[in-house]
Amino acid sequence: MRKFLxxxxxxxxLIVFRIIFGLLCFLEAVGAIFTGWVKRTLIDPEFTFSFIGFEWLQPLPGQWMYIYYIVMGIFGLFIMLGFKYRFSMLMFALMWTxxxxxxxxxxxxHYYLLVLLSFIMVIMPANRYASIDVKLKPKLKTISMPSWCKWVFVLQLFILxxxxxxxxxxxxxxxxSVIAILMKGKASYPVVGELLQQKSIHYILAYGGILFDGLIIPLLLFKPTRKYAFFASIFFHLFNSFIFQIGIFPYMSxxxxxFxxxxxxxxxxxxxKKPLYNAEEVNTPKYAPILITLFSIYFLIQIALPLRHHFIEDNVLWxxxxxxxxxxxxLRAKSGxxxxSIINAETNAKIPIKLNDYLTKKQQRGAKTKPDIIWQFAQHLKQKFSEKGISIKVYVKTFVSVNGKPxxxxxxxxxxxxxxxxxxxxxxNWLLPSNQN
Known part of the structure; x- marks a missing residue:
């Protein structure tokens, strides 16, 4: 195993991937500003629904999130150019996370994938050729890398x-059913909008998606099918980019x-101009056991996390x-x-509230259908009223439709x-069962 790794x-x-990866990081950061995403998501809201446990992590006040994203974009350019690579990559990884x-x-x-890739790229020797770091410090230059640098990406993609x-x-x-709902919102697209409403196209997209995701990595690894798989990838990802407008992910894919x-x-x-490495050198560093242990733990977590819903009661879609x-x-479309109902815990009097006073329209969609966001909003209300010296109870009556069902x-x-x-x-236990009448 060590010889292989x-x-x-x-x-x-890896060198070319670093250049493209840095460019995409730059475009993601700058694009978030110019498309208004930063304003809508991080500046306009009174507060944001952070991951539970990270409530302390809130956007910078005022217009400072614009500066934050500009700095992230600059680090993306530094990554592309290979300038102060490890520092730039680490800073981007921390800021993006x-x-x-x-x-x-x-x-x-895809945002989650970029978190994982950013930290993986920190430890990659991706600045050892065609970089400013090599210009400044020629001793860094090398035309080879350990095999594990390739297989980390392959295994991560295979899991995904x-x-x-x-x-x-x-x-x-x-x-x-899901595809039909997703495509309904694309009916106004020029040229393809009407085509995307056809049932036959829905079946092609549904089963094509299953086959593509399940087979793409093995087909890319197998030399006789590699070119065909690559052309299929181009069509698949450009289609997703045009139809779903999901940022840099199709191009990163x-x-x-x-690799x-x-x-x-x-x-x-x-x-x-780069010499081609043809040697068969095996160089096992002293830190090899630590590296193997850390990646073993990492990939075990990556394999385990998507399985956890099987050990939790009821349907994860609900x-x-x-x-x-x-x-x-x-995978699903929800509406609700x-x-x-806000109740004064001491007087039992009902306190009227308007969601518009607390949440943006986008936040309200989550606060109507997603249990974790509903719970977080209740905690936010509790904190807000406690600051006024009022103890409250929060009761929620919500009716949710999954994939167009009643x-x-x-x-x-x-x-x-x-x-x-x-x-x-x-x-x-406060979540009612999905199979209730």
Whole structure:
């Protein structure tokens, strides 16, 4: 195993990936400003729904989040250029992770992937060629890397795509109900809008998605099918980029192909002046046991997290317990109507509130259908009223529809949500069962 992991191979793929990765990090940061995402998600809200346990992590006040994202974009450029690479990569990883954890109204699996990749890239020797660091310090220059640098990416992608494929194997996806709902919002698209409403297209997208996610990594690894898989990837990811407008992820996914093609091909396309590494050197460093242990733990966690919902009561599509960090991408559509009743704990008098006074429209959508956000909003209200010296109870009556099905009551209306505890790996009894009549 050590011989396989620490055998040196040509590093052309990693070098080119660093350049593309840095550019995409820059575009993600700058794009978030110019599309208004930073304003809508981090500046306009009174507070943000952070990941539970990270409530202390809130956006900077005023317009400072613009500066924050500009600095992130600069670090992205430094990564692309290979300037102060490890510092720049670490700072981007920390800053991106902070923005990921401080809000989940715009939750996206791709944001989570960028968190993981950013920290993986910190330890990669990705600045050892075609970088400013090498210009400043020529001793850094090398044309090879340990084999594990490639296989870390391959294994991460295999886990991601495999779980994404398996998660689609449920009735509402297989009968194309979910696809139909997703495509309904695309009816106004020029040229393809009407086509996307066809049932036959829904079946192609539903089953094509399962097959693509389940087979793409093995097909890229297998030389006879590699080119065909790559062309399929181009179509698949560009389609997703146009239809779903999911930022840099489709282009990053295409960049991952660099780790599957022969180094000679990558070199001839992008680094024509770079010598090709052909040796068979195996160099096992002293820190090899630590590295193997850390990555073993990391990948065990990556394998375990998407399985946790199987050990929690009821359907994850209903409760959302175990939904996040599990590669469950675009699997369901939810809508709901919700009423929050605020009761003075001392006088039992009802206190009227308006959601518009506390939440943006986007936040309100989450506060109507997602149990964790509903719970967090109840905690926020409790804190707000306690600052006024008022102790309150919060009761929630919410009816939720999953994938267009008839709405059912999600939360026990007789439970004071504000005084319930949150459990990360345990079912919450105040969630009503999904199979109720």
């Amino acid at each position: 620490f055998k040196h191979i040509d590093n052309s793929g 902070a923005t990921y954890l401080m809000q989940k109204s715009s939750y996206n699996n 795509y495999t779980y994404a494929s398996i998660a689609k194997l449920y009735p509402d996806w297989l009968d194309t 295409l960049a991952f192909s660099l 599957f093609f022969q180094p000679k091909t990558i070199r001839n396309l992008f680094l024509k 409760t959302e317990e175990g939904h996040r960090l599990s590669w469950r991408m675009m 109507r919700t009423t929050y 709405a059912k009551q999600l939360i026990d209306p007789d439970v004071d949500i504000a005084n319930e505890k949150w459990h990360h790996f345990k079912h919450h």
